[in-house]
Amino acid sequence: MTSDASASTPKNSQQPGGLKPTIFWRIAEDIPANLKWALTAISIVVPLGIWWGVSSLGIVNPKFLPSPMTVGQAALDLHADGFLVQDTLMSCFRVGVGFFLAALISxxxxxxxxxxxxxxxxxxPIIGIVRYMPAPAFIPLLLIYLGVEEPPKIALIFIGTVFFNVLMIMDAVKFIPQELLETTYTLGGQRHQVLFQVITPYVIPNILDAFRVNMAASWNLVVVAELIAADEGLGKRISLAQQFFRTDDIFACLIVLGLIGFCIDLLFRWLLRISCPWAID
Amino acid sequence: MHLEVSHLYKHFSTRQGQLLVLKDINLHVETGEFVCAVGASGSGKTTLLRMVAGLDTPTSGKITVDGQPVIGPGADRGMVFQSYSLYPWMTVAKNVGFGLKLQGMAMPLRAQRVAEYLDVVGLSQFANAYPRELSGGMKQRVAIARALASQPKVLLMDEPFGALDVQTKETMQQFLLDLWRRTGTSILMITHDVEEAIFLSQRIYVLTARPGSVQREVFVDLPSERTYTIKRQPLFQGYRDEIMDLLRETSRLGVVVE
Structure with missing residues (x-):
């Protein structure tokens, strides 16, 4: 076996058992910058190209798979009608308030x-149990308790994110080196000083990261809430588009949701970079 | 006596029952003295230092500093860990001044004290650097300056140079010796490096392992001005052989000397 392999690849025969150099399959190491950019471009361009190719070949009914151009036009039309901005703002408002309250508490x-x-x-113990209750299962109760306006939607986002935030932040605190806390005591620090001047600044990057990760859940939930009961919002727009068989509108709204999420992710990364430069590698 | 540890015992509870870690430890550090405790792993030397710092409580026995019993950690016993444990979000100057800030020292005085101790450890030009920008030896100098800035009665050091490479370690030992001579701080240092202990200290407690107890007290009769060449002198090597033999006796009982 070994002799066969080395005979077919004579270049590597000097080190039959050695680790062969690679560029693409490097583990936890940097790859060349131009390769990185090329792969990043491929990640966006290829799916877009396949979509465009399949839709222009005419093998799928355009009613089911609208072309990128149709979807772009749908987005422009939604924007021209004022729906796109209004729906986006409404969804952002619900996510913003619900997530802000959850962050404030968590x-x-x-x-x-x-x-x-x-x-x-x-x-x-109680958080461990409640967090396994799926947030959407609370919707009927929230509608009964809080009516059909904004409060139940905001409450849903709050419930769906607050517990995960709490547990992720709690775990981050546990990773603070014990010696950093002990050093503080030997410098004359009191417990409240350890809490506010050592533990809190140490976990701020982790708190921002927990928020960034859990933000995705709040976008899931706002769409779920809007699919069930809302007058406007991106989820509501998708639900309406379904009734009128407007797959192009659905695609447009999905892409807008993806872009908003991506921008929020970048925003949190930027916040981390400017507020905690010491925590960036 | 300045720092005094008398009849100190420490048990740990394990699943196998009570484990005796330290047995009847008696030691002292006089004002301005540099004392080392050397021992193999398992001699409980870190536990001993942590109890002096007030981070662990003895099972029985007494620890006093200037006659005051130790009941918890405090700025009168500065501690330097092997892992540097600097605050990564603070600059070098903020790290050095943090103890003073915790103790409520007002700003102008604090800045002055920070500048003074940055100068002592030779890091004035790195005042605004962050810990991750520093080498291991520089980090440990920051940690030492931070502990000294509170002007502790005794400086406790737990294998402070254990994570450094051999060359840096030698430089840091010389640095610490000079710093001790200039500041006159009392130092109790824990190490497993016998040569380091002889090079630095005036007195050495040699500890046995499992349970840790003081096997012998060695007075190091070398001049207080020392450079690394002293390690080649017969007197130095005599101390080294004496202590190594003591530690080897311990290791014959099944404990490996690091």
Whole structure:
């Protein structure tokens, strides 16, 4: 076996058992910048090209698979009618308020649970159970309790993100080196100083990262909420488009949702870079 | 006596029952003295230092600093860990001044003290650098300056140069010796490096392993001005052989000397 392999690849025969050099399959190492950019471009251009190719070949009914140009036109029409901006703003508003409230509550609770074993023992069991209850299953209750306007949608986003934020922040606190806390005590630090001047600044990058990851869940939930009961919003627009068999509108809204999520992700990365430059490699 | 540890015992509870880690430890550090405790792994030397720092509590026995019993950690016993443990989001100057800030020292005085100790460790031009920009030896100098800025009664060091390469380690040992001579700080240092202990200290406690106890107290009768060439002198090598033999006796009992 070995002699066959080395005979067919004489260049590598010097080191039969050695690790062969590679560019593409490097593990946890950088690849050349131009390869990186090429792959990034391929990641966007190829799916777009396949979509365009399949839709222009006419093998799929354009009613089911509209071409990129049709979808672009649909987006422009939605924009011209004022729906696109209005729906986007409405969805952003719901996500913004719901997620802001969840962030406001989850950061201090997560830090407290990570810091104090007592608080963790008090809250972890109940959060561990509640977080496995799917947030959309709360919708009927929320509609009964809070009516059909904004409050149930905001509450849904809150419920769907607050527990994951808390648990991720709690875990981040547990990763603070014990010696960093002990050093603080030997410098004369009190417990409240350790909490506010060491633990809190240490986990801010992790808090921002937890928010960035869990933001995706709040966009899932806003669309779910709008599919069920709303007058406007991107989810509502998708639901309306379905009733009128406007697949081009559905595609347009999906792409807008993807782009918004991508921009928010970049925003959080940028926030991390300017607020905690020490935490960036 | 300045720092005094008397009849100190430490048990840990394990699944196999009570494990005796330290047995009847008696030691002291006088004002301005540099003392090392050397021991193999398993001699409980880090546990000993942590108890002096107030980070662990003894099972029985007494630790006093200037007659005051140690009941918890405090700025009168500065601690330097092997892992540097600098605050990554603070500049070098902020790291050095953090203890003073915690203790409520006002800003103009604090800045002055920080500048003074940055100068002591030779890092004035790195005041605004972040820890990740520094080499291992520089990080440890920041940690030492930070501990010294509070002007502790005794500086506790837990294998401070254990993570450094041989060349840097030698430079840092010389640096620490000079710093000790200039500042007159009392130092209690834990190490497994016998030559390091002899080179730096005036007195050495040699610890046995499992349980840790003081096997012998060695007085290092070398001139206080030392350079690395002293390691080649017969007197130095005599101390080294004496201590190595003591540690080897321990290792014959099944414990490997690091």
């Amino acid at each position: 950061a201090p609770i997560g830090v407290a649970m990570g810091t104090f074993t007592s608080i963790r023992s008090l809250l972890e």
